[in-house]
Amino acid sequence: MCKRDLILCVDDEENQLAVRKLVLESEGFSVLTASSGQQALDLLAHHPIDLILSDHLMPGLTGAQLARQIKTRNPKLPVILISAVNEIPEDAAYADLFMSKLDGPLAMCQNVSAVLARSRNGSTTGSTA
Amino acid sequence: MEPKVNILMVDDQPGKLLTYEAILGELGENLVKASSGREALDLLLKMDIAVVLMDVSMPELDGFQLADMIRQHPRFQKIAIIFISGVHLTDFDRLQGYKRGAMDYISVPVVPELLRAKVSVFAELHRKARELESLNRELEQRVLRRTAELRESENQLRQRADLLDLATEAIMVRDLDGVLQFWNSGAEAFYGWNRQEVLGKNVHQILRTKLPSPAEEIESVIVRGGRWEGNLVQFTKDGREVVVASRQVLQIDGGATRPAILEISRDITAQLQAEEALRKAEKLAAMGRVAGIIAHEINNPLEAIRNAFYLLQHHPTLDDAARTYTRIADEELTRVTHITRQTLSFYRESKEAVPVSISGILDDILALQARLLERNGIILEKEYSGDGPVLGFPGELKQVFLNLIGNAIQAMPEGGRLRIRVAEAVEKSQQREGVRVFICDTGSGIRPEDAKQLFEPFFTTKSTKGTGLGLWISKGIVQKYQGIIRFRSMKLLRGNITAFSVFIPRSGSPQMSESQLVSSAPLS
Numbered sequence: 001m002c003k004r005d006l007i008l009c010v011d012d013e014e015n016q017l018a019v020r021k022l023v024l025e026s027e028g029f030s031v032l033t034a035s036s037g038q039q040a041l042d043l044l045a046h047h048p049i050d051l052i053l054s055d056h057l058m059p060g061l062t063g064a065q066l067a068r069q070i071k072t073r074n075p076k077l078p079v080i081l082i083s084a085v086n087e088i089p090e091d092a093a094y095a096d097l098f099m100s101k102l103d104g105p106l107a108m109c110q111n112v113s114a115v116l117a118r119s120r121n122g123s124t125t126g127s128t129a
Numbered sequence: 130m131e132p133k134v135n136i137l138m139v140d141d142q143p144g145k146l147l148t149y150e151a152i153l154g155e156l157g158e159n160l161v162k163a164s165s166g167r168e169a170l171d172l173l174l175k176m177d178i179a180v181v182l183m184d185v186s187m188p189e190l191d192g193f194q195l196a197d198m199i200r201q202h203p204r205f206q207k208i209a210i211i212f213i214s215g216v217h218l219t220d221f222d223r224l225q226g227y228k229r230g231a232m233d234y235i236s237v238p239v240v241p242e243l244l245r246a247k248v249s250v251f252a253e254l255h256r257k258a259r260e261l262e263s264l265n266r267e268l269e270q271r272v273l274r275r276t277a278e279l280r281e282s283e284n285q286l287r288q289r290a291d292l293l294d295l296a297t298e299a300i301m302v303r304d305l306d307g308v309l310q311f312w313n314s315g316a317e318a319f320y321g322w323n324r325q326e327v328l329g330k331n332v333h334q335i336l337r338t339k340l341p342s343p344a345e346e347i348e349s350v351i352v353r354g355g356r357w358e359g360n361l362v363q364f365t366k367d368g369r370e371v372v373v374a375s376r377q378v379l380q381i382d383g384g385a386t387r388p389a390i391l392e393i394s395r396d397i398t399a400q401l402q403a404e405e406a407l408r409k410a411e412k413l414a415a416m417g418r419v420a421g422i423i424a425h426e427i428n429n430p431l432e433a434i435r436n437a438f439y440l441l442q443h444h445p446t447l448d449d450a451a452r453t454y455t456r457i458a459d460e461e462l463t464r465v466t467h468i469t470r471q472t473l474s475f476y477r478e479s480k481e482a483v484p485v486s487i488s489g490i491l492d493d494i495l496a497l498q499a500r501l502l503e504r505n506g507i508i509l510e511k512e513y514s515g516d517g518p519v520l521g522f523p524g525e526l527k528q529v530f531l532n533l534i535g536n537a538i539q540a541m542p543e544g545g546r547l548r549i550r551v552a553e554a555v556e557k558s559q560q561r562e563g564v565r566v567f568i569c570d571t572g573s574g575i576r577p578e579d580a581k582q583l584f585e586p587f588f589t590t591k592s593t594k595g596t597g598l599g600l601w602i603s604k605g606i607v608q609k610y611q612g613i614i615r616f617r618s619m620k621l622l623r624g625n626i627t628a629f630s631v632f633i634p635r636s637g638s639p640q641m642s643e644s645q646l647v648s649s650a651p652l653s
Contacts, residue, residue, distance in 0.1 A: 016429065019436035026440060057425075084428030101432035102466050105439040 005116055006030045006047065010040045010054035010066065020053070020082075020108075027109045037061025041069060049077070051116055053108075056083035056092075067094040078119040080111060134179035134252045134259075135159045139169040139195070140213075141187045149182060152241040158252055166190030170198060173205060179255030180248055185214040193225065207258075209251035211235060211244075299373070299394040302380070304387060305348065307331040319396060321366030332392070336363040347377075351390060355379045360397070371398045427469050435462050467497070484518035487564050487633065488551045490527050494534055495549075506544030513551045516564040519633050525606045526633070529614075532599040533568045533629050540572025540627065556613065556632055563612070563634035574625030575618035583616065607631055 007029045011017040014035070021031040032047060034040035037060055040052065052070060056063035067079040071094050081095040084102075092098045096115050099108070136158050138149045146162045153160055161176065163169040166187060172178070181199070185192035192212055199205045214222075215237040223234055233247055293300045293313045299320060302311035309332050312324045320336060327335050333344070339362040340347060350357045357377045364370055373394035380389045441447070442455045495502075495509065502509055519526075537547050547570050554565035575583065582588040584604045607614040610633050618627040 013429065013433075016433040016436075019433050019440065022440050023436045026443060082432075084425050084432065101428050102469065104463075104466070105436050 005050040008049045008052045012058040023105045037066035052079045064091040137178045139163045139183035166195040180209045180251040482520045488513045510548040529603045532603045537570035545571035561634040566631045569628040
């Protein structure tokens with residue numbers, strides 16, 4: 001696990017965003033938060049972000065749409081979508097990983113570490129959990 | 130007033146004819162005179178003669194000869210002939226006369242009263258015979274008329290029956306007591322009873338009809354209103370329960386026959402089943418939609434709560450007691466997560482089939498059922514002999530085995546043995562490689578009469594607890610993989626053994642289903 005990586009957490013729900021940030025910080029990550037896809041894109045322009053962990057169903061840009069925009073600008077930047085929806089959306093493949101919120105905090109941290117490690121090894125092939 | 134009859138008097142002597150006329154005049158009948166045998170014959174042919182009065186001795190054609198000629202004609206065989214003879218007649222002569230068909234003899238000198246009496250008797254006899262004849266004729270005509278009528282109505286009936294036989298509906302005619310009089314071939318085909326078996330019997334006893342309202346009520350509607358319509362539950366000869374839309378019409382045939390009821394039954398069993406299936410499918414789909422919404426709404430806060438507890442558990446200020454509490458809470462939360470995942474969320478999987486480990490799936494299912502197995506006192510025997518992965522969608526395969534294992538557990542409420550075997554296998558008929566799974570239980574078994582319908586949709590032996598979809602869905606999924614699902618249930622001395630075997634070919638590429646909305650909500 002590579003510590004001090006900067007993670008950008010995106011979610012429109014305040015509580016969820018806050019605890020997710022805390023969990024990631026407790027595992028040694030640095031965390032920035034955004035409450036919308038647009039805000040996330042703004043932050044990306046000014047911060048050396050290593051990975052984006054975004055909710056999927058949000059007002060405005062969905063997580064998958066956000067992933068698509070990020071990938072067109074920087075294909076190497078890893079994106080994980082975390083969602084409570086029943087179906088994997090069609091455009092989820094833009095993200096490196098689509099995971100369920102039900103997988104729990106430990107799985108979330110492990111997925112973040114794994115995707116970071118994979119992107120460092122130069123492999124960014126999309127897959128779904 | 131009685132009709133007059135004709136009396137023919139034959140004599141070559143006009144004087145004698147006048148004498149007879151005088152004697153017989155007061156009888157009031159028609160007196161016809163002939164002066165020779167020839168003339169007599171002419172008159173006989175022209176008129177209806179009741180009695181012939183003739184002299185035996187006449188020139189040219191004597192009485193006996195004339196009688197012979199008269200008798201030869203079939204029309205005159207029964208005509209009454211009275212001979213008047215001037216000479217003494219021997220018994221032999223009389224016998225000759227009788228042989229010729231004479232009715233009587235009168236000797237000269239003629240006693241007027243005697244002649245009158247004799248002629249009168251024959252005239253009366255003739256009149257009565259004529260009356261009888263005309264009565265007979267009338268009777269015969271009436272019989273003929275009635276026969277023709279009957280034949281006509283029989284023809285009509287037969288034509289109608291032929292038409293009715295063309296109908297695919299079951300058509301029957303019964304009397305008010307329910308006794309069957311007519312049963313068309315549609316009824317034979319539908320109910321399985323042939324005409325000879327049912328005619329003369331009570332329709333509702335034969336078909337074990339369940340009426341929607343009391344029989345008297347329906348009967349009174351028919352009698353008063355002339356018709357009744359409604360659905361009936363009945364049974365065919367082989368015991369199959371059917372629902373028919375029944376139309377019953379009162380037939381009153383001009384009072385000639387007793388009123389009858391024409392019943393027409395249309396089979397709506399399949400229609401009702403289809404409607405019921407549709408209703409259930411709609412209910413299921415609605416349930417699925419609701420479950421999906423609930424899952425989403427629950428999963429969101431659930432994640433936040435789990436994350437919060439995760440943080441709380443590791444908080445340095447917690448003492449041992451507080452840490453125990455959070456651990457318990459976290460465990461229970463994990464259970465809630467399991468429940469929403471298993472019962473509420475339908476995971477749409479990737480579009481591509483992925484390598485799936487069947488034994489891995491079985492272990493996932495068994496882990497979930499561990500509590501139930503323990504509670505029901507079921508001993509689990511696993512026998513996995515290294516299965517390679519098959520290509521497929523994990524959710525679907527999970528569905529198949531969840532249904533089979535769920536059924537096995539439910540069949541053993543009093544405990545038993547659940548044996549699960551997984552092995553590499555080669556399917557014989559097409560030499561395909563794959564994985565075979567056996568799921569055996571020692572539960573209540575499958576009754577032979579249920580076996581045929583086991584994979585039918587909406588067939589369930591669990592009364593209200595089952596939807597009757599589990600095995601149907603399982604079979605559908607297995608067939609999608611070009612696999613094989615079979616079962617066997619044996620009654621042994623110590624109990625039953627029921628075994629389901631599922632073969633999934635390794636290379637069988639399942640087609641992508643339109644929607645993989647296969648819920649894990651209580652199926653089967």
